[in-house]
Amino acid sequence: MTDTDRALRRFRFLLRLYPASYRDRYGHEMEAFFAQEIQDGAAGPAFWVRLAVDHTRAALAVRRRRDNNHGTLSDRAMNLLQELRFAARALRRAPTFTLFAVCTLALGVAATTTVFTILDRVVLRALPYPDADRLVVIGSEFQQDPGGVGPLSVAQITDLMENPGPAERIVGVTSIPMTISGLGEPERTPVNQISEGFFELFGATAIAGRLLDDRDQVAGSEHTAVIEHAFWVARFGSAPDVVGRVFSIEDEPHVVVGVLSPDFVRPESVAGDGPIWVAARFAEGRTSAGSFSITAVGLLPPGVSPGVVDDFVDDRFAEIHSFLSGGTVLPHRDHVVDDIGDRLMGAFGGVLLLLLIACANVASLTITRGQERAREFSVRTALGAGRRRLILQLATESVLLAAMGGALGAGLAFGAVELFRAQAPAGIPRIEELSLDGWGLAAAIGVSLATSLLFGLLPALFTTSRTEAGLGRANLRSTGGRRVARVRAGLVLAETALAVVLVVGSGLLAKDLIRLSTEDPGFDPNGLTSMHLNVSGRVAGDEETSTFWTRLMEEAAAIPGVSEVALASQLPYDGVSSMRSLAPEVTSGDREEAFVAQVFVTPNYFSVVDIPVVDGRTMTRGETQPGSLAVLVNEAFTRRYWQDGSPVGRRVGTGEPMDGSEETFYSVVGVVADVRTRAGVDAPPQIFFPIGSDPHDRADLIVKGGASATNATALREVVSGLDPGLPVGRIETLESIASQTLDRPRFYTGLFGGFALVALLLALVGVYGTTAYATRSRTREIGIRLALGAVRARLVGTIVRSTANVLAVGVGIGLAISALATRAMADVLFYVTPLDALTYLGVGALVLTTGAVAAWLPASRSSHVDPATTLREE
């Protein structure tokens, strides 16, 4: 190619800026002009730039003039409208295809948009605090919970606040339910106690008065409080003179010094649920010294990673409390999102698989239809329709499908998001603000368009280009037809494999859920109703407290139908509310410091809740007095600390006191069987104290018998009879409490199961469609064979067998992928391993069988066609 030719080629490319008709008219002239210029010596980048500018300007002028001649926008719009009408008509003439395509698109779009919206809101959006990415949560690392973020003690937080190490600043917060009075009806609400610098860290501002500062932390000074905006509106009626007003917290007067602005967002996972903020005054000792209830948040200096602070607190914490393994430091966002993020990512992965299956289906459907329209397109081309015109038509159809699929999908997504918000298990952060918003809609439209164009338009072009030449059914048997058939088989294979992965995942979750539901809880929850009460502030001193509980139990026992009544500070399957550090006595070696769950119970608790006493006995009446030293431990405790010999008679000490006084020793009188605190997790070591020995403000009353429906009212009456002003806490059967621990696994299993079901259906639709088309194109052959005496069943068998082969390969590949992919599920499954053979086999069999049926249906139907009719159709 000479230089001139190459230059000419480039010039011709430039000429494409002009409308085709103009090019037809002046193209040659311009080329000749250009050739002459070259011959006259024009060359170089300057020349080309001038040329490009010249032609761009001219092309724009020409186009503008053309538009003016043709009536500009309104004409363009008319053309577009006409295209749309044609496309709509074409789609209407193929209702099955349109229905399937739109539904498939809608499902794919809905699933993707829903999960994306949830992911975006819950995980990805930044938290609304200044320097949010420099905030970290600092927690204690307990031996029983490696890597966990446990609460801190007062000793730890005061140490950290004094010496934050590499962190810029560290603040602490604890939330305690307290009784509020002096504002109308007394109520119990969590009160947030914060240290200095807390509000600054989270960028809080006051719209009235001031925020808490150092002077509020001074011991002995007037008690102050800052309230949230909503609380001010509700309880003070937005009174402008709220600053200076006084109300009581736990009968202690507090002065309101400020109101938080309405856009203050309570720091997630760090603060409690209450609208009242007071100074913690940790130094003053309002929080009891041995308890761990404080959450610490730190601000990292720019460029410092959490790991540096982690090392720092590891040393500090182990020094302060020897039973701690150290400390854990997590970015605040990760703490908020916690394990939800992982599960949602898993859901997103599942949804992407679903979308891929939907895409494969759309492609498959389009190819099928493309082949059926082969004749139509051939005729059109023969009549002079340019290729571009056909592409435009197909593109318009794709866009129309995308619009319908996207609209339907967006609607479904909206419903799904609302459903998720209503049904989601507790503990998913930032879920109140969750709704389908502009981003979600944009995602829906984007996904719909992309799917439709990529998997709808491209395959359509692919098939029509192969059928442009020549009419008649003959070309379906040509190599073009065979290649298309291979593509379709490939699609079925891919769809099957992906569907298998999803079904395996959901199968594992389902099996795990069943195991969880049927695990032995360690007690009998039937017929037990509990009522939670908190009497702090209502009774004064140990004796009054004991008297109250005793009278309560007596009155409750009098309820008709109730056979037994007990008290406990902690219910089974209800988590762990209280822990304590103790030192079990050992026969040899050093005493270990143990951090165990402590529960306070009446002696009959074990018999009421049906927990077997496996060694020794329960406490006697005499051992329930204040100062009693009798305790029980559970089997987990003995397994952990006393493997040798019977634990009965052994002692557990409180550890050597720092002030040199005598250590208290508790004596173990019995051992009880393990009872779980959470589903799927083994019972932790527990120690049981008699509730009378250290009268508690808070406890659960447990009644056995009676009807659960009437028990609630009866219990409330009993309480109001004893103390009309005492608010009643949670009243719930133990069965219901126990089942709530399954909420989360149940939810995610249901979610994944939903995906799997839809995926399987889509894949089956794909198989059905493929087989239906394959048999339709072989109708003539089938007719002939039947006429020649072939056995119908055997004929159907051959057709099904070819599809079944593809299915088998797809299932095989799917199972292999599942084996790899499900490894990520290991920490979500309690009882089932990710490679559970039974599940894999079951899923394989299921998909193969349903796939075979999906193939058999159309094959059987076409084989029942009258051979005479099909032959005549020729």
Next chain:
Amino acid sequence: MTTRTLQILLSLIEGPRHGYGVRQAVMERTGGSVVLGSGTLYEAVDRLLGKEWITEVPAPADEPGSGGPPRRYYSLTTEGRAELTTELRRMDEVVRFARGHDLLEEA
């Protein structure tokens, strides 16, 4: 009337030309200060054809055969010639005025 249009019409006064010929004529007459690129030239030609100020004419018999399709030649129409004359007269009036007020030296 733009400079471009004026120059193109002027080039056709002496007889029909094809595109490149117009460009050459314009370059010569203006001493290289007005250079018409192929884009702008043909865009203007298209416009003038639409206004029927110029028209296409068959190539003259002595056109050297270049192997490709015959080049298009353009010629002034009566209307085009009239428009051109009007414009030139207008310009002449301006020049007269300028000379009368000593803004322009005598030619």
